[in-house]
Amino acid sequence: MSRYNEALARYQEKIDSIASQEMVINMGPQHPSTHGVLRLELITDGEIVKEVIPHLGYLHRCFDKHAESMSFGKTIPFTDRLDYLSSMNNSHAFVMGVERMLGLDQSIPKRVEYIRVLVCELNRIASHLIAIGTYGIDIGAFTPFMWCFRDREHIMGMLEWASGSRMLYNYIWIGGLFYDLPVGFEERCREFVDYFKPKLQELDEILTNNQIFIARTANIGILPADVAINYGCSGPMLRGSGIKWDLRRVDGYSVYPELEFDIPVGEGKMGQKGDCWDRYKVRVDEVRESVRIIEQCLDRLMMDFKRMPDFDPRALLPKKVNLKAQDYYVRAENPKGELGFYFVTQERSDIPRRLKARGPSFNNLSVLPALGKDVLIADLIAILGSIDIVLGEVDR
Amino acid sequence: MSEQIAHLRTVLLEQIHTDAVQDIQLAGLQPALYIHPDYLVAVCRFLRDDPAFYVDFLSDIAAVDYFPEPYFEVVYQLASIPHQTQITLKVRCENDRSSTELPELPSVCSIWRTAEWHEREAYDLMGIFFTDHPDLRRILMPDDWEGFPLRKDYEDPATYHDIPVKE
Numbered sequence: 001m002s003r004y005n006e007a008l009a010r011y012q013e014k015i016d017s018i019a020s021q022e023m024v025i026n027m028g029p030q031h032p033s034t035h036g037v038l039r040l041e042l043i044t045d046g047e048i049v050k051e052v053i054p055h056l057g058y059l060h061r062c063f064d065k066h067a068e069s070m071s072f073g074k075t076i077p078f079t080d081r082l083d084y085l086s087s088m089n090n091s092h093a094f095v096m097g098v099e100r101m102l103g104l105d106q107s108i109p110k111r112v113e114y115i116r117v118l119v120c121e122l123n124r125i126a127s128h129l130i131a132i133g134t135y136g137i138d139i140g141a142f143t144p145f146m147w148c149f150r151d152r153e154h155i156m157g158m159l160e161w162a163s164g165s166r167m168l169y170n171y172i173w174i175g176g177l178f179y180d181l182p183v184g185f186e187e188r189c190r191e192f193v194d195y196f197k198p199k200l201q202e203l204d205e206i207l208t209n210n211q212i213f214i215a216r217t218a219n220i221g222i223l224p225a226d227v228a229i230n231y232g233c234s235g236p237m238l239r240g241s242g243i244k245w246d247l248r249r250v251d252g253y254s255v256y257p258e259l260e261f262d263i264p265v266g267e268g269k270m271g272q273k274g275d276c277w278d279r280y281k282v283r284v285d286e287v288r289e290s291v292r293i294i295e296q297c298l299d300r301l302m303m304d305f306k307r308m309p310d311f312d313p314r315a316l317l318p319k320k321v322n323l324k325a326q327d328y329y330v331r332a333e334n335p336k337g338e339l340g341f342y343f344v345t346q347e348r349s350d351i352p353r354r355l356k357a358r359g360p361s362f363n364n365l366s367v368l369p370a371l372g373k374d375v376l377i378a379d380l381i382a383i384l385g386s387i388d389i390v391l392g393e394v395d396r
Numbered sequence: 397m398s399e400q401i402a403h404l405r406t407v408l409l410e411q412i413h414t415d416a417v418q419d420i421q422l423a424g425l426q427p428a429l430y431i432h433p434d435y436l437v438a439v440c441r442f443l444r445d446d447p448a449f450y451v452d453f454l455s456d457i458a459a460v461d462y463f464p465e466p467y468f469e470v471v472y473q474l475a476s477i478p479h480q481t482q483i484t485l486k487v488r489c490e491n492d493r494s495s496t497e498l499p500e501l502p503s504v505c506s507i508w509r510t511a512e513w514h515e516r517e518a519y520d521l522m523g524i525f526f527t528d529h530p531d532l533r534r535i536l537m538p539d540d541w542e543g544f545p546l547r548k549d550y551e552d553p554a555t556y557h558d559i560p561v562k563e
Contacts, residue, residue, distance in 0.1 A: 004498065004525060007532045008539055057536040064521070064546055100425060229452050229477060232510030243477065250480050326424040329473045329484065331455065342458045342471065356458040358473075366513040395536060 011053070021045055025377075029058050033138050033381045036391030038365075040384075042377070049380050052372035054365065059395040067355035072098045072321045073174055075355065080168040082339075082357055083393040085130055088123035088159070089334045091172045092116055096253060097330030097341050098174050101323055104316060111305035112176055112313050113255045118189070118297040119159060119171060121290040125196075126155040127335035128283045128290075131388040135280060136207055138385035139216045144207040151199055154192050161185065175316035186302050193291055193298075200288060208284055217280060218271030221371045221383035225274065231370065232363040235337025236286065237387060240266040240279035247333040259296050261289040276386035283388070286335075321350040336360040336388060359393035401427040404449070404483065412438050421486070428471070428484035433501055436487055440507045443474065443483065451476045451483055454504070457514035459522035463548035466492050468499050470524060489524070493549065503529040521546040 015024060028039040037058035043051040063082065067075045079094045080087035099105040133148030156166050161182050163171035171178045207213055223233070225241040238245050246263045248256040264285030266278030301307075325347040331340040337360025344354040364387050371383050405417050412435055419430035431439050443451040455473040462469065472485040491499035503526035504511045515526045516535040523544030526532055534541060543550055552561050 004532075007529070008534075011531070011533060057534075057538070060536045062545070230509045232454055232508065245477055324424075327428075327460075327471070328425045329456065329471075329482075338455060340456050340473065342456060342473065344460050353462075354458065354460045356456065358456040358458075362513065363510055366510060370509075 015041075015043075018043055019045075022050060027380075029055075033384065035134065035384070035389055036394075038389070038391055038394070040368075040380075042380070044377065047376050047378075049372055049375050049377055052369050052380065054368060056365075056395055059391045061392075061396065063357055063396040064355060067352060069351070071350040072352070073350075076173065077168065077170045079341075079357075080170060081392060082359060082396060083127075083334060083336060083361065083390045084167055085390055086123050086127040086335045087167060087169050088116075088119045088171065089127075089332070090339060091170070092120050092254070093330060093332035093334065093339045094341050095172050095174050096332060097328060097343055098321065100330065101326060101328050101343065101345065102174075102318060102321065104175055104318070107316065108175070109305075109311075109313075109316075110255065111301065111307075111311065114297050114301050114305055115177060115181055115313075116172055117255055117259070118294060118301065119162065119169075121293045121297070122155050122159060122189075124335045125287050125290050125294075126152045126159075128287050129155075131283055131335075132203070132207070132280065132287075135385040135388070136213070138381050139213055141207060141210070141213060144203060147199065147203065147206070151196060154195070158185065158189060158192065161188075173314070173317060174321065175314075175318055177313035180307065180311060180313050181301075183307070186298050189294065190298055193294060197291065200284070200291075203284065208281065214270050214277060216382055217276040217386070220271075220276045220379050221375070221386060222272045223274040223279075223367065223371060227370065228274070228367070231367040233337070233367055234360050234363065235334065236279055236282040237337060237364045237367075239264065240282045240386075241274035242266050242268075247331055247338060251331065253332060259293050261293050264289065276382050279386045279388075322348060323350070331358075334360055336390065336393070337364060357393075357396055359396060361387075361389040361391075361393040362396075365389050365394055398422045398427045400481070401429060401483070405429055407448075408439055408442070411442060418488070426482075426484050428486050430486050430488060433487050433489060436485075437502050437504060437507070439485070440472075440504050444507055449476060449481075449483075450478055451481075453477055454508035454510050454514070455482075457511060457518055459518040459524050459546070461522060461546065461548050463493075466490060468522065468524060470501060470518065472504070493547075498523050498525040500525045500527060502527055503532075505529055520544070523547060 022045050025042045029037040039055040041053040042049050076091050079090040082090050129148040129152040133145040136144035160166045163169035223241050225243050228238050228241045242265050244263050244265050264282050270277045323345040327344045329342045331338050340358035342356040346353045372380050405420050408416050416435040418432050421428045443449045451474045453475040458471045460469045467488050467490045470487045474483045489499040518524045519532050520534040520537050
C-alpha cells in the first residue's frame with residue numbers, strides 16, 4: 001500500500017522539515033473567522049503566510065451515502081442541510097433534477113414556479129446578508145453585521161410562515177410545493193421590500209464606501225479570471241473576476257427567462273479587478289437584483305397567477321418516483337455559485353445508485369491555497385471571508 | 397445535444413487516436429462519451445485548448461461504483477463558458493476490488509486545477525487512485541481512515557481510535 005500513502009508522507013515531511021525561521025500555525029477548526037469548522041494549517045514566516053493547507057471534513061455528514069439509502073423525496077431535507085444558509089436554493093436545484101428525469105418539468109404550474117423563484121430569491125438575499133455581515137465583522141466592522149442580521153430576520157420570519165421552519169424548510173417538493181403561500185404573504189413581502197430598499201442604501205454608506213473597509217479589501221486577494229475558471233470557481237467568486245456567468249441566465253431554468261435582472265460583475269473600481277472588494281460588491285449588487293426579481297414575482301403572483309381556492313400545489317406530486325436507469329447532472333445558481341447534483345438511478349427504483357452533490361463552496365475554497373501565498377495573516381482572513389464558504393457544503 | 401456528442405466523437409477519433417472513444421451513450425437526458433483511460437489526458441487537453449470546443453470549466457468529477465460488477469466509472473462534467481455548452485465524459489476502470497490494488501486513472505490536474513480536490517474526494521470516498529496527482533491525500537475522512545466508505549461493499553469498522561462507530 002506504500003504507493004497510496006506517498007502523498008501523506010510527503011505532506012508530513014513538509015510539515016516536519018520547515019525552515020527555522022518558519023512556524024506552523026493552526027487556524028481553526030474553532031476560529032470565528034473560518035466561518036465554521038474549517039482548519040487552515042499555515043506555514044508562516046513572521047506575519048507572512050508562506051503556504052495555506054486547508055483540512056476539511058470536520059462537518060462531514062455522509063450526504064452521498066445517506067442519499068443512496070432513501071428515496072428522492074426523503075433526500076430533500078438533507079439537501080437543505082448542505083448549504084444551510086440557502087436551503088430553498090438547494091432543494092430547488094435538487095427537485096429540478098428529479099423533475100427533469102421524470103419528464104415533469106414542463107408541466108409544473110406557473111404559480112408554483114413563481115413561488116419557487118420568490119422564496120429562492122428571498123433566501124438568496126438572506127444568504128448574501130450573512131456573507132456581507134460576517135465579512136464586515138471579519139474586517140472589524142461590527143455594526144453592519146447587526147444590521148444585516150436584523151434584516152435577515154424578517155426573511156427568516158416570512159419563510160418560517162410559509163414552511164413552518166426557520167432555516168431548513170423542506171418547502172419545495174418534487175412536482176410542487178409543501179403548501180401554497182399563506183394568505184397575506186404577498187402583501188407582507190411587499191412591505192418588506194419597501195422597508196428593505198433604503199436599508200441597502202444605508203449599508204452602502206456604512207460599509208461599501210467605508211475608507212477603512214476599502215483599505216482592508218481593495219487590491220487584496222486578487223483572483224484573475226483565468227485562475228478562477230481553472231479552479232472551478234463559480235457564483236460571486238467568478239463574477240467578481242469580471243466573468244458574466246450566471247446559470248439563471250445561461251441555462252434559463254424555471255421562470256428566470258421571463259424575469260428582468262442584470263448580472264453584476266466585478267469592475268475593479270477600488271483596486272484591481274477580482275480583488276476582495278469586487279467580490280463583496282458583486283454580492284451587494286446581487287441583493288439589489290434579487291429585490292427586483294422579488295418585485296416582479298409578486299406582481300405576477302398578485303395579477304396573473306392569483307391565488308385560487310381550488311389551486312393545489314401538490315396536485316402533480318408523484319406517488320412514487322419511478323425512474324428508468326439513467327444518469328443526469330443538474331446545475332443551478334446557488335447564492336454561492338454552481339450547485340450541481342449528479343444522479344445515477346436504478347431501473348424501477350426510487351433510490352439512486354449514486355447521488356453526488358457538487359458544492360460551490362467546496363470548489364471556491366480550493367482556490368485558497370493559490371490566493372493565500374505570501375499574504376499577511378490578517379489579509380488571509382479578508383480573503384477567506386470574501387470567498388463566503390459554508391462548511392455544511394464544503395464537507396457535505 | 398446527441399448530434400453534438402456524435403460530432404465530438406468523430407473529431408476525437410480523428411484528432412487523438414482511433415481507440416480514444418470506446419463507446420457513446422445517446423439515450424437519456426445527457427449523452428456521454430466513454431473515453432479510453434490511456435487517452436483521457438490527451439482528450440481533455442484537446443477539448444480545453446481547441447477553440448471550437450474551449451471546455452475551460454470542470455464542474456464535477458463523480459465516481460460511481462457498479463457493485464457487484466467488477467468496474468468503477470468516473471464521470472467528468474465539463475462546461476465551456478464562452479460557448480455555453482456542456483459535455484459529459486465517462487471513463488470506466490476495471491477492478492476486482494481487492495484491498496491491495498486500487499482502480500487507477502490518470503489525473504487531469506494539469507489541465508484543470510479544480511480536479512485536484514475532486515480527485516482527492518474520489519480517492520477518499522471511492523478509492524480511485526489518480527496517477528500524477530500532486531497531493532493525493534484523503535480530504536473528507538481522517539488521514540488514518542481504513543477503507544473507502546462510498547463503495548457498495550464497504551462495511552463500517554467497529555471502532556475508530558477506540559471510539560465505537562456502531563451503536
